[in-house]
Amino acid sequence: MQILTKEAEHVIDVEKLTKRYGDLLAVNDISFTVRKGEVFAFLGPNGAGKTTTVEIIETIRTPTSGKVSLLGMDVTKKKRKIVRRIGVLPQEFSSFDRITVRETIQYYSRLFNCRNADIDGLIELANLKDKSKEQFKNLSGGLKQRLGIAIALVNNPDVVFLDEPTTGLDPRARREVWDVLLGLKKKGKTVFLTTHYMEEAELLADTVAIISRGSIVAMGSPEELIERNANYLALTLQSVDEKVFEIVQKMGFEPVKANHNNIKVRVQHPDDVQKILNTIKDAGASFLSLDVRKPNLEEVFLKLTGAALREDLAGGVAQ
Ligand SMILES: Nc1ncnc2c1ncn2[C@@H]1O[C@H](COP(=O)(O)OP(=O)(O)OP(=O)(O)O)[C@@H](O)[C@H]1O
Ligand SMILES: [Mg+2]
Structure with a gap:
């Protein structure tokens, strides 16, 4: 041994x-x-x-x-x-x-x-x-x-x-x-x-x-x-109808508007993606395409250092 x-x-x-x-x-x-x-x-x-x-x-x-x-x-x-x-x-x-x-x-x-x-x-x-x-x-x-x-x-x-x-x-x-x-x-x-x-x-x-x-x-x-630190999936819906934002919000998620009529939503589980897509379809709304991905280290880094980042750029902590 x-x-x-x-x-x-x-x-x-x-x-x-x-x-x-x-x-x-x-x-x-x-x-x-x-x-x-x-x-x-x-x-x-x-x-x-x-x-x-x-x-x-x-x-x-x-x-x-x-x-x-x-x-x-x-x-x-x-x-x-x-x-x-x-x-x-x-x-x-x-x-x-x-x-x-x-x-x-x-x-x-x-x-x-x-x-x-x-x-x-x-x-x-x-x-x-x-x-x-x-x-x-x-x-x-x-x-x-x-x-x-x-x-x-x-x-x-x-x-x-x-x-x-x-x-x-x-x-x-x-x-x-x-x-x-x-x-x-x-x-x-x-x-x-x-x-x-x-x-x-x-x-x-x-x-x-x-x-x-x-x-x-x-x-x-x-x-x-x-x-x-980032146990979620990031769903992006591209070129959505105007009403999609409200539909997703009403389901209890927190969508964020991005440019080009895109919205971004964080979900905990792949099933949530399916639920969102079904609800949009049932409401007769549409979107052009979608993207689901796991967060990367960049998101973890920004989450953990976010508040501190600006002060860091100013240089250290005086104590
Ligand atoms: N010899 C020194 N005397 C005084 N302050 C210093 C000295 N070396 C570094 N510092 C300060 O200590 C802090 C940490 O600096 P350090 O160079 O270790 O950071 P860093 O993470 O390597 O930064 P960078 O990404 O800019 O290289 C900074 O506020 C810097 O200004
Ligand atoms: Mg350095």
């Missing part, structure tokens, strides 16, 4: 972590665990405390209080050992303008004393083969980020931290970064990702923690979060 040590199960353990910057409470008593081999996404709006938390785990910033360990090592005590086991893509990564992709990876592998770095393997993993002779300044945003991911891997780390790797990228470049991240997961790396794109978290993450104003407001797999 294989005995799982705490290290084998838990790659990161954060217990009651708090970080203050003077009067500003940037991270407020958060706890979570990241398991080996998973993609863990920290999803939150600007100023929520994502970078602060990640950089504490990376040993770069110091916690105000709480206990944080990585691979069983205390991040405030084992900095040297920890940095050898992790890879980091910082938010707004940049590098030397006139140095080529290959030279950049070679340079960082020397800098981090990684004589055995597999430069070709990294170029391939980041899908940069065609660009290996290109200078940094000529790379698009997506290519720069992929190079940043390759650099984060020069020491063959167990855990890779990526702080908003796709912010500001166009949808296609974002997808190309996602492919690289899925490649990392296949290699068995544990990935800690921060993002404010729900689509990204929903697509890539095994576990999502939603952080808002320094606190974790929900945590679980994307499916669990949706099930727990």
